[in-house]
Amino acid sequence: MNIVVCIKQVPDAASVKWDHEKGTLLRDGVQSVINPFDYNAIEAALSLRDELGGKVTALTMGPPQAQEALREAMSMGVDDGVVVSDRAFAGADTLATTYTLAQAIKKMGQVDAVLCGKQAIDGDTAQVGPGLAVRLDIPCVTCVGDMEIIDGGKGLRLKRMCEQGYDVVEVGFPVLLTTLASLNTPRVPSLKGKMRAKKAEIPLWSAADIGAKEEKIGLKGSPTKVFSTHIPKFEARREMLQGTVEEQVDFLVQKLKEAGII
Amino acid sequence: MVTVDIEKCVGCGECEDVCTFGAISVVDEKAVVDQDSCTLCGACVEACPEEALEMSRDDAGLSDSAVSLDAWRGVWVVAEIRNGRYAPVTFELLGKARQLADDLDTDLTAVLMGADVSRHAPELVHRGADRVLVADCPELEAFVDEACAKVLAWLAKEEKPEIILSGATAMGRAFIPQVATMLETGLTADCTGLEISPDGRDLLQTRPAFGGNLLATIICDTRRPQMSTVRPHVLKALEPDSSRTGEIKEVKPPEDLLQGRVKVMESVIEESEGPLLSDSEIVLTAGRGMENEKNISMLEALAHCMDAGLGATRAVTEAGWLPGRFQIGQTGVTVSPKLYMGFGVSGAIQHLVGMQGSDIIVAINKDPDAPIFDVATYGIVADVKEILPVLTKRICQERGIDNV
Ligand SMILES: Cc1cc2nc3c(=O)[nH]c(=O)nc-3n(C[C@H](O)[C@H](O)[C@H](O)COP(=O)(O)OP(=O)(O)OC[C@H]3O[C@@H](n4cnc5c(N)ncnc54)[C@H](O)[C@@H]3O)c2cc1C
Numbered sequence: 001m002n003i004v005v006c007i008k009q010v011p012d013a014a015s016v017k018w019d020h021e022k023g024t025l026l027r028d029g030v031q032s033v034i035n036p037f038d039y040n041a042i043e044a045a046l047s048l049r050d051e052l053g054g055k056v057t058a059l060t061m062g063p064p065q066a067q068e069a070l071r072e073a074m075s076m077g078v079d080d081g082v083v084v085s086d087r088a089f090a091g092a093d094t095l096a097t098t099y100t101l102a103q104a105i106k107k108m109g110q111v112d113a114v115l116c117g118k119q120a121i122d123g124d125t126a127q128v129g130p131g132l133a134v135r136l137d138i139p140c141v142t143c144v145g146d147m148e149i150i151d152g153g154k155g156l157r158l159k160r161m162c163e164q165g166y167d168v169v170e171v172g173f174p175v176l177l178t179t180l181a182s183l184n185t186p187r188v189p190s191l192k193g194k195m196r197a198k199k200a201e202i203p204l205w206s207a208a209d210i211g212a213k214e215e216k217i218g219l220k221g222s223p224t225k226v227f228s229t230h231i232p233k234f235e236a237r238r239e240m241l242q243g244t245v246e247e248q249v250d251f252l253v254q255k256l257k258e259a260g261i262i
Numbered sequence: 263m264v265t266v267d268i269e270k271c272v273g274c275g276e277c278e279d280v281c282t283f284g285a286i287s288v289v290d291e292k293a294v295v296d297q298d299s300c301t302l303c304g305a306c307v308e309a310c311p312e313e314a315l316e317m318s319r320d321d322a323g324l325s326d327s328a329v330s331l332d333a334w335r336g337v338w339v340v341a342e343i344r345n346g347r348y349a350p351v352t353f354e355l356l357g358k359a360r361q362l363a364d365d366l367d368t369d370l371t372a373v374l375m376g377a378d379v380s381r382h383a384p385e386l387v388h389r390g391a392d393r394v395l396v397a398d399c400p401e402l403e404a405f406v407d408e409a410c411a412k413v414l415a416w417l418a419k420e421e422k423p424e425i426i427l428s429g430a431t432a433m434g435r436a437f438i439p440q441v442a443t444m445l446e447t448g449l450t451a452d453c454t455g456l457e458i459s460p461d462g463r464d465l466l467q468t469r470p471a472f473g474g475n476l477l478a479t480i481i482c483d484t485r486r487p488q489m490s491t492v493r494p495h496v497l498k499a500l501e502p503d504s505s506r507t508g509e510i511k512e513v514k515p516p517e518d519l520l521q522g523r524v525k526v527m528e529s530v531i532e533e534s535e536g537p538l539l540s541d542s543e544i545v546l547t548a549g550r551g552m553e554n555e556k557n558i559s560m561l562e563a564l565a566h567c568m569d570a571g572l573g574a575t576r577a578v579t580e581a582g583w584l585p586g587r588f589q590i591g592q593t594g595v596t597v598s599p600k601l602y603m604g605f606g607v608s609g610a611i612q613h614l615v616g617m618q619g620s621d622i623i624v625a626i627n628k629d630p631d632a633p634i635f636d637v638a639t640y641g642i643v644a645d646v647k648e649i650l651p652v653l654t655k656r657i658c659q660e661r662g663i664d665n666v
Pocket residue numbers: 036548549550551552553574575576577578589590591592593594605606607608609610611612613616626627628629632644645646647
C-alpha cells in the first residue's frame with residue numbers, strides 16, 4: 001500500500017485572539033498547529049498501513065516551516081514527509097491547491113489511498129479533498145465516520161455521514177477519503193517516533209520539481225480572489241440580565257418576542 | 263505580491279493588527295512584508311489608512327478573453343432532494359437566485375437530479391425557477407457523488423450558465439467541488455451573502471473564515487461559471503406560488519457518466535427529535551453544566567415546545583449524554599440560527615467558532631466570568647436547573663402549549 005496523507009498547518013484557534021471592539025486581530029503568540037481533522041486522517045492512514053502493509057507519506061503545501069507539522073506526523077508513525085514549497089504557490093485557492101498537491105502525488109508514483117481531513121479550520125472550505133480526487137481521477141468518499149477493510153484488503157466499507165444520518169458505502173482502491181473527528185482516536189507520538197522525526201530528512205519540492213505549470217499554481221492559477229475582507233463587529237453584545245430568576249426569564253421572553261422568535 | 267510605499271507608510275501598525283498570517287510587521291516605523299508567509303489575502307491593503315500598500319495580482323495569464331465570458335449566461339440552482347422532500351436550502355437558494363437573475367436580466371434554472379424525481383419539478387417553478395432541467399435516472403437512486411458531479415459538469419458545458427449555486431450541505435460539499443474542478447473554475451464555499459457587482463456581471467460572494475471572525479468577499483472574474491455553496495438558513499425563500507409557470511425539460515445524460523466507483527449499500531436515517539441541527543432556526547445547546555444525562559431531558563422538553571434543535575459541546579458528546587452528531591464547533595457542525603442558547607456552556611474557542619454566526623446568543627452559566635458571556639447578546643448568571651423549568655413554563659404559555 002502506498003498511502004498519502006495531506007496535512008495542513010493552520011493557526012491555532014486557541015492562540016488567535018480577536019479584539020471585537022477595535023475589530024482587529026491580536027496576533028501576539030499565534031502558534032501553528034496541524035489542522036485538527038488532519039490528525040484523524042493521519043490515524044486512518046496509519047491504521048491502513050498497519051493492517052495492509054506499505055508506507056505512509058505525509059504531504060503538505062506550505063512555507064518551509066511546515067516541515068514542523070510533518071515532523072509531528074512522523075513522530076506519530078508516518079514514514080516519510082514532503083513539503084511542496086515555492087513562492088509561486090502563494091495565494092493559491094482550492095483549485096490551484098488541488099493541482100499542486102496532485103502534481104506532487106503523481107511524482108510519488110502509484111498511490112492506493114489518499115487521506116485528507118474533512119476541512120481546514122482556517123479556510124473552512126472542505127473542497128480540497130473532493131477536488132484532489134478529480135485531479136487524480138480516483139473516487140472520493142467525504143465525511144468518513146467509520147472505516148472497515150473488506151474483501152481481504154481489496155476494498156473498504158465506510159460510513160459517509162450526513163445531516164440526517166449516514167450512508168454505508170463500499171469502494172475499492174485507489175480511493176480518497178476525507179475524515180471526521182469521530183472516525184478514530186489519533187495515537188500519541190512515541191518516543192522512538194519523536195527521535196526518528198527529529199533526524200528525518202524532509203525534502204522541499206519546488207514548482208519545477210513537481211513539473212507544475214506556472215499558469216496553474218498560486219495566484220495565477222486561482223480563479224477566486226479576495227475582493228475585500230472585514231472583521232464583523234458584534235454589536236450590543238454582553239447584556240447581563242439582573243433580578244430574580246422569574247424577572248430574568250420574563251425579560252428574556254420579552255426580548256425574544258420582540259425579535260419575532262417566539 | 264504586496265508592496266509598501268515607504269513614502270506613504272507612517273508605521274501606524276494597522277496592517278500588522280489585521281494580518282492573520284503574521285506576514286506584515288512594522289520595523290523602524292515602516293511596514294515590512296514577509297513574502298513567504300503572505301497569502302495575498304488583501305486584509306492589510308484594505309486596512310491601511312494611508313493607502314501605502316498595494317497588491318499586484320499579476321494574473322494576466324489567467325484571464326480568458328471577454329468574449330468567452332460573455333458566452334455564459336443564466337443562473338443555476340442545484341436542487342437537493344432527500345427522501346422525496348427538498349432540503350429547505352433549495353428554496354432559499356431559488357429565492358436569492360431569482361433576485362440575481364433579475365439583476366442580470368437573465369433566466370433562472372433549477373437542476374434536479376435523482377431517481378423518480380420528475381414529479382417534484384413543478385415545485386421548483388413555484389419557488390421561482392423559470393426552467394427546470396431534470397435528470398431522472400434510476401442510477402441516481404442513492405447519492406452517487408461521482409455521477410452527480412459528472413452529470414452537472416456535462417450539463418454546464420452544454421448550456422454554459424454564468425452562475426451555479428448549491429447548498430453547503432454534506433451532499434453539496436461532497437460533489438460541487440468535483441464539478442468546479444472538472445470545469446476548472448472557482449468555487450466559494452459556505453457563502454452567507456451573494457450580490458451582483460454594481461459595475462458588471464461578477465458575483466460578489468461573502469463568506470466567513472476563521473470561524474466567523476473574518477468575513478471575506480470573493481470574486482471569480484476571469485472564469486465561468488462562478489460557483490458557490492451557500493449555508494442553509496441565511497437566505498430567504500419565496501412563498502410558493504402555484505400560478506407561476508415555467509419550462510420543465512428532461513435531459514438524458516450519457517450512460518458512462520452515471521457510473522460511480524463508490525457503491526452505496528444502504529442509507530440510514532437516524533431518528534432525531536425535531537428538525538435537523540443545521541436546519542434549525544433555534545438551537546439549544548447542552549454544556550457540561552447540564553451536570554448529567556438525566557438533566558438533558560429538561561432541555562429536550564424546552565426544545566420540544568420551542569420547536570428547536572438540540573446541540574451539544576464536546577464535553578457533552580464525549581460523556582455520551584448526546585450523540586456525536588449533536589456536537590457544535592470546530593470538530594462538529596457549524597450553526598448560524600436566529601437564536602442560540604447555551605446551557606452550562608463555558609464558551610471554549612473550539613465551541614465558539616461553530617456558533618458565533620448566530621443572530622441572538624443567550625448564555626446561561628453560573629460562572630460570571632465564563633468566556634461565553636463575551637459573545638452573548640443576553641447573559642444570565644444562574645444555575646441551569648433553576649432557569650430551565652421557569653423558562654419552559656413561560657415559553658409554553660406564550661405559545662399556548664401544555665407544559666409537558
Ligand atoms: C482540537 C480540539 C477540538 C475541539 N472541538 C470542539 C468542538 O467542536 N466543539 C466543542 O464544543 N468543543 C470542542 N473542543 C473542546 C473544547 O475545548 C471544550 O473543552 C468544550 O467545548 C467544553 O464544553 P463545555 O462548555 O460543555 O464544558 P466546560 O468547559 O466544562 O464548561 C461547563 C460550564 O458550565 C458551567 N456550569 C456548571 N454547572 C452549572 C449549572 N448547574 N448551571 C449553570 N452553569 C453551570 C460552568 O461554570 C462552566 O462554565 C475541542 C478541543 C480541542 C482541543
